[in-house]
Every structure is written in C-alpha cells, then in structure tokens.
Amino acid sequence: MTDSRSDPKGPDLALGIALDDLPDGGKLVGHKDGESVLLVRRGAEIFAVAATCSHYGGPLVDGLVVDDSVRCPWHHACFDLRTGEALRAPALSPLTCWSVEQRGDRIFVGEKRKKSSQASRDSNAEVLPERIVIVGGGAAAFAAAERLRREQYQGAIVMISDDEALPVDRPNLSKDYLAGKAPEDWIPLRTEGFYAKNGIEVRLGTKVADIDVRAREVVLADGGRVAFDKLLLATGAEPVRPSIPDANQPHVHTLRSLADSRAIIAQSGAARRAVVLGASFIGLEVAAALRTRGVEVHVVAPEERPMERVLGPQMGDFIRALHDEHGVVFHLKDTAASIGASEVLLTSGSTLTADLVVAGIGVRPRVDLAERAGLTIDRGVLVDAYLETSAPGIYAAGDIARWPDPHSGENIRVEHWVVAERQGATAALNMLGRRKEFTDVPFFWSQHYDIPINYVGHAERWDAIEIEGDIAAKDCLLRFTHGGRVLAVVTIFRDAESLEAELAMEQNKA
Structure with a gap:
C-alpha cells in the first residue's frame, strides 16, 4: 500500500x-x-x-x-x-x-480524467432481482456486494455475517498485521461509510439457522426471516481446532478473524515461547510473524517436511531452511498429545514450554447451512460454471464452492483469497442475469519473512516437477506437471514469469 x-x-x-x-x-x-x-x-x-x-x-x-x-x-x-x-x-x-x-x-x-459514472448495465437481464441476500462476511461476500453496486444495481442488498467485524483483508491477518508491520487501518476492506453510502445493509453478529428454499427466505437464529430473490452463500471456512485435551484454554488460538489476530497479538507481547501446531501456510506465516516480534517459536507437524503436499519436496526443504535461518525450531513427524497451562506434551514424549499456542492444522468448509437446505454437496457446495447451486437462484462462492475448472478438467474447491473475491464478483454478475462463466486460473501468494511465494494454477497431484533457476538463491520457477500438462507454476521473485504462466493457462498454452 x-x-x-x-x-x-x-x-x-x-x-x-x-x-x-x-x-x-x-x-x-x-x-x-x-x-x-x-x-x-x-x-x-x-x-x-x-x-x-x-x-x-x-x-x-x-x-x-x-x-x-x-x-x-x-x-x-x-x-x-x-x-x-x-x-x-x-x-x-x-x-x-x-x-x-x-x-x-x-x-x-x-x-x-474524471471518473466516469457507469451507466446501468442491467438492461440485458430478463428480470432484475428486487433483493439480493448474501450470507457471509468474507472475501466472496464483500466482492459480490461491491460488484453489484459497481454495476449500478439499484435493488436491495443485505449482507448477513456472524462475524463482529466488517469484511477485512484476511491475508494480512497472518502476515504484516500479525508481524506488527501493518497498521490496523489497513485491515478493513472498506470503512463503515462505504456500506452506508452504497445502500448495503450489513447485519453483523447475526447467525443464519436455515434457508427456506421454497419460500425463498433466510431464517435467522433468532427466528427472523429475510426474503430474497437471489441468494449468495459465501459462508467460507472455519479453522479446525485440535481434538486433544485442554485445547480450549485462553492461550490456545486459531487464526481466521480480526478478533483472532488481535488476540494473538495481545498475548504475544508477554509470551517468550510459542508453539505452532501445523506446518500449513497459516501456521508458518504465524511462525514468521511471531519471530518478527521476537517470540521463540516451535513448530509441531506430522509430516516429514513442511508444505510438501502442496509445493513438493524441493520447496518444502527450502521453506524449512528459511524458517531455520530465522530461529524457528521444528518438531516434524510429531503431534501434540495434550496442552497444559504452560506446556505442550508431544506424542513422542517430549514436552515444550508454551506461553502461547496457535493451531494451524487446516480449515473445513462451512457447508452445514447448504446441506440443510438440500443443496448438492460434494466435498463442498457443488456449483455449475456460473456458480449456481442445484437450487435455481441460489449461488455459492469462495471456500465452500466446488466448481468445474476448465483448466484441470475437474471439479475443484480451493481456499484462496483471490479466488474467493473473483468468484464473488462473478456470482454478482450472474445474479443480475449476465451468464458469465467462472474461468479464472486460481492464484494465491504466501509470505515468509521478506520472501513471497506465488502460485498459479491448481495441482492436487503431479508426476513431475520441472525446476528453473535456484530455489536456495530465492530465484526460481517450478512447473508441476501431470501427463506432460502444466497444472501449476510456483515462483519466487519471478513475477513476470508468474503472470506469463497465468496467461498461458488462460489461453490453454500451458
């Protein structure tokens, strides 16, 4: 910024x-x-x-x-x-x-040049919805509401979120903000005035209990009902909490919301040692942020090397070495057996002192609401190329959506911020009758200290990794291929080539 x-x-x-x-x-x-x-x-x-x-x-x-x-x-x-x-x-x-x-x-x-006020683009829609309801308060939800108003949609927009905060820049919660390098005023995607100015009704701290598909109403936990003409489900994902004794103590955290990040920051000031459970992107970004704050960090994870399942063994070894250089202590091929008031007992028998514990062991899509509504579920909410669910007029976007990916030829679900935002914007257009297929190539980035890792494409499996450059020198490009086809490209400090790889995938030249 x-x-x-x-x-x-x-x-x-x-x-x-x-x-x-x-x-x-x-x-x-x-x-x-x-x-x-x-x-x-x-x-x-x-x-x-x-x-x-x-x-x-x-x-x-x-x-x-x-x-x-x-x-x-x-x-x-x-x-x-x-x-x-x-x-x-x-x-x-x-x-x-x-x-x-x-x-x-x-x-x-x-x-x-003066900013041109866009003329209404809704003339091609058959019948515009009078009210669009969005369930969720994350990236996909915000992007949908923002795009609806950018498209000059004049109907009612109601965003219902069980979070207490307005939509925030979630990637920053585990990166610069957690590390103390980004001020809090960077975190909201938009201020409260944006929603008021654009006529977006936001109901924070509000839980949705059910969806009455036949009556086309959202049923709130307090018994209230909100009618909709079109509905977007953008309920996101929730962190998996450790299923071990005493994992609900005040010094044990997961990281998903602004409140979660604030709580970790508040305790990190007095913490001398933190234990991070899991060597996921979130777990390792938290480790980097806490090291930046001067906290001793130990990472406990069951795998042999961090991030190997997503990035392969070579990048896994690089990430391990990078965190080693910054003083992170790894306890791999091990897990937590129990958590005490000031220590974590590992299944190997070791005991780690811990003033602060952060679990980064994954997330699960919040599909319960969609499942109760009778929508088709397949390891996520199944949607078509237009992000519409099995119920006409009900769409899904973000971490819960499993969509037909034209690049891999498979139905995929990814938990990436950029994908969620882009799907929210596409769903907004389709709720206005545009019939726009979602064809974007997935993209995400991770940051460890001052090293950014960019990833384009989606490779759940591969049979070869082609490496250009030098990973250890932080100047590299990795192609993940299956049957000779490039499914994903990972880069460090090769930004132009990352963009070119994305474009090649879009044009089916990969």
Whole structure:
C-alpha cells in the first residue's frame, strides 16, 4: 500500500517525452504534478494510468499488458487501461487516468480524467432481482456486494455475517498485521461509510439457522426471516481446532478473524515461547510473524517436511531452511498429545514450554447451512460454471464452492483469497442475469519473512516437477506437471514469469 506521490521517478510527463522512448508494447514510468504515472503504448494508442496497483502498491511497470489491460506483478490484480477500472481482484479500487496528447513526435500527459459514472448495465437481464441476500462476511461476500453496486444495481442488498467485524483483508491477518508491520487501518476492506453510502445493509453478529428454499427466505437464529430473490452463500471456512485435551484454554488460538489476530497479538507481547501446531501456510506465516516480534517459536507437524503436499519436496526443504535461518525450531513427524497451562506434551514424549499456542492444522468448509437446505454437496457446495447451486437462484462462492475448472478438467474447491473475491464478483454478475462463466486460473501468494511465494494454477497431484533457476538463491520457477500438462507454476521473485504462466493457462498454452 504505497502512495503514488512518494518520490516520483522518471521524466516529467507534462514536459513530454519522445515518441521513440515508448515503443509499441512498451511501458514507461514518469510523473505528473508529483504523482507517478505509467505510460503504456499499444499501436497508435497511448494510455496513462497510476503507476502502482491499488491493492498493495505493486509496480505496474513490471506487470504484464494483455490487450487493453495491465496486470500487477505482485498479486495478479488487473486494470482496464482505458478506464482504470479494477477488472480482477485482489484490487478493488480503480487507477487514476490522465489524458494523453501526441504533438508531432512527442507525447504529453495532460490533466486527470474524471471518473466516469457507469451507466446501468442491467438492461440485458430478463428480470432484475428486487433483493439480493448474501450470507457471509468474507472475501466472496464483500466482492459480490461491491460488484453489484459497481454495476449500478439499484435493488436491495443485505449482507448477513456472524462475524463482529466488517469484511477485512484476511491475508494480512497472518502476515504484516500479525508481524506488527501493518497498521490496523489497513485491515478493513472498506470503512463503515462505504456500506452506508452504497445502500448495503450489513447485519453483523447475526447467525443464519436455515434457508427456506421454497419460500425463498433466510431464517435467522433468532427466528427472523429475510426474503430474497437471489441468494449468495459465501459462508467460507472455519479453522479446525485440535481434538486433544485442554485445547480450549485462553492461550490456545486459531487464526481466521480480526478478533483472532488481535488476540494473538495481545498475548504475544508477554509470551517468550510459542508453539505452532501445523506446518500449513497459516501456521508458518504465524511462525514468521511471531519471530518478527521476537517470540521463540516451535513448530509441531506430522509430516516429514513442511508444505510438501502442496509445493513438493524441493520447496518444502527450502521453506524449512528459511524458517531455520530465522530461529524457528521444528518438531516434524510429531503431534501434540495434550496442552497444559504452560506446556505442550508431544506424542513422542517430549514436552515444550508454551506461553502461547496457535493451531494451524487446516480449515473445513462451512457447508452445514447448504446441506440443510438440500443443496448438492460434494466435498463442498457443488456449483455449475456460473456458480449456481442445484437450487435455481441460489449461488455459492469462495471456500465452500466446488466448481468445474476448465483448466484441470475437474471439479475443484480451493481456499484462496483471490479466488474467493473473483468468484464473488462473478456470482454478482450472474445474479443480475449476465451468464458469465467462472474461468479464472486460481492464484494465491504466501509470505515468509521478506520472501513471497506465488502460485498459479491448481495441482492436487503431479508426476513431475520441472525446476528453473535456484530455489536456495530465492530465484526460481517450478512447473508441476501431470501427463506432460502444466497444472501449476510456483515462483519466487519471478513475477513476470508468474503472470506469463497465468496467461498461458488462460489461453490453454500451458
């Protein structure tokens, strides 16, 4: 999250640059009135937009131009070069655009262009729903509500969430925020005023008990009922708690919500040693964050090497070595047998002192509501290519949705933030009658200390891993293949190649 006014680089674009300095297909960063501006040339057209991604401030000059859009190298957000509109999550806010003028053989950047208010796009829908209800308060739920209003939908939107906080930037809860490097005002996706201004009714701390499919009503735990014309289920996932004695003590935590992250932060101040159960992405990101805070960390996990099931043995060894370098102590091929007031007893017989315990042993999709409603369940809520469930007019998105993935040819369910946001936006369009298939290539990122790991695609199994570069040198690309077909690509500090791999998968060239 950077400010485009900070230390602008490159030429003053108000004074102009030579046309030859921006070849066809080229990108160039300059500045106008103290703000960084990205120039992109496509044939005879030249675009001028803000130089940094509106998500976390990634440098778009290092991104990938595809048709009339630019993709961020960090987390694969995508923007329209003509309008600045955020086309793909994780970015939600548009880029500023400037006018561009060509005089002879020079290019000049003029004034900022006013944000165009989009005309209603709902004219193609047969009958617009009068009220859309969204159950959930996470990435998919928020993205759906935001997209509905961005599409100029004028009907009622009701978001029902059993969380006490407005939708937050969940990936940050285990990364920079937990490490103390990100202020809390970065965490809400939007302030309370956004919902009021956009007429989005948010009911926090509200549990949904049932869905009356026939009456088309959501039944609340307090007996109240909320009618809907279209319904989106975005109930997400919940952390798995250890099924061992005394796992519900106040110093034993899971991490999913803002309240969870705050509780871990509050106890970490006085904690000398923490035990993390599980070498999952969440578990290891928590370990990195607590080490950044100066807490001694021990990781207990049953596998031989961390993250091998998802990233393979080579990356597993790298991640182990990276955390070793930062002082994390691993207890692998072991599990917790019980948790005491100040120690964790392992099944191997060892005892670890623990002022703080965090369980990162996985999550389970919250499908109970969908199951009680009679929706088709298959290790998640089964949806079609339009994210519609077996009940017409009821959609599912995010961690609970199992959808037909055109890239792998299988029904898949993934628990990734970017996928959830993109599915929420697609479900919003389909609730308005657009009939847009969800075809995005899954993407997620993980961060361990200052090392980002990007993953595109989806490989539940593979028969070969092709490695380019040097993993230990933190400069690598790994292709996970099955039957000669690339299913997923993992990179460290090869952002452009990660974007190119994503595009190849989209175009079925992988």
